[in-house]
Amino acid sequence: xxxxxxxxxxxxxxxxxxxxxxxxxxxxxxxxxxxxxxxxxxxxxxxxxxxxxxxxxxxxxxxxxxxxxxxxxxxxxxxxxxxxxxxxxxxxxxxxxxxxxxxxxxxxxxxxxxxxxxxxxxxxxxxxxxxxxxxxxxxxxxxxxxxxxxxxxxxxxxxxxxxxxxxxxxxxxxxxxxxxxxxxxxxxxxxxxxxxxxxxxxxxxxxxxxxxxxxxxxxxxxxxxxxxxxxxx
Numbered sequence: 331x332x333x334x335x336x337x338x339x340x341x342x343x344x345x346x347x348x349x350x351x352x353x354x355x356x357x358x359x360x361x362x363x364x365x366x367x368x369x370x371x372x373x374x375x376x377x378x379x380x381x382x383x384x385x386x387x388x389x390x391x392x393x394x395x396x397x398x399x400x401x402x403x404x405x406x407x408x409x410x411x412x413x414x415x416x417x418x419x420x421x422x423x424x425x426x427x428x429x430x431x432x433x434x435x436x437x438x439x440x441x442x443x444x445x446x447x448x449x450x451x452x453x454x455x456x457x458x459x460x461x462x463x464x465x466x467x468x469x470x471x472x473x474x475x476x477x478x479x480x481x482x483x484x485x486x487x488x489x490x491x492x493x494x495x496x497x498x499x500x501x502x503x504x505x506x507x508x509x510x511x512x513x514x515x516x517x518x519x520x521x522x523x524x525x526x527x528x529x530x531x532x533x534x535x536x537x538x539x540x541x542x543x544x545x546x547x548x549x550x551x552x553x554x555x556x557x558x559x560x561x562x563x
Contacts, residue, residue, distance in 0.1 A: 336436040338408035341367055343377035344398045346417045348384050356381070359413035366411060366442040375405050385420025386468050389427055399428075402435040413442045415461065420468035425461050494543060494556065514540055518556045528553040 380394035419425040532548030
């Protein structure tokens with residue numbers, strides 16, 4: 331099979347911002363990508379982003395990354411550009427998979443800060459060092475999170491947000507019913523008894539101006555939990 335013909339002057343940018351650190355925000359990353367392209371005489375054809383996605387997340391769980399890789403093929407771009415190597419992934423397995431997918435598109439991964447670029451032994455070693463430290467940092471964050479949750483449980487403090495239909499009482503520990511959300515739960519159960527599907531119930535709520543607590547669309551699993559009464563305190 332002949333390698334796909336690509337143009338190294340065409341660049342697809344990828345931005346990732348995780349939920350646990352915001353030191354390298356989307357605009358900072360976008361600026362770094364544009365600056366790199368300007369310095370190298372390249373065209374930043376398109377930029378795709380994943381907001382609130384962990385560096386350890388699988389490739390399939392990153393719509394922005396999947397779109398970026400697909401766009402490489404669409405435009406015949408030769409470079410997938412990230413601001414820093416750890417924006418690509420914080421897991422060596424995921425990192426290797428991404429590199430493989432990019433290579434199959436006939437392109438290469440480049441970093442705007444220059445770390446690990448090139449094919450020489452030094453560049454390969456640098457990439458592996460950066461990837462190893464990124465994975466180590468991810469594991470540290472996970473360990474600290476688990477430790478913090480363990481302390482909360484030992485103090486009988488609530489871990490996580492209250493289930494839909496409930497809210498924290500003034501003491502910050504007990505739960506009390508939220509009248510508005512309880513009304514929504516009752517409405518959902520009634521709609522289900524009337525024969526509506528989970529998706530139809532979500533659409534009905536949206537048409538009535540009732541949104542999930544965090545905004546956005548109603549997820550079918552959330553509706554299912556409300557129907558089955560799993561969100562009771």
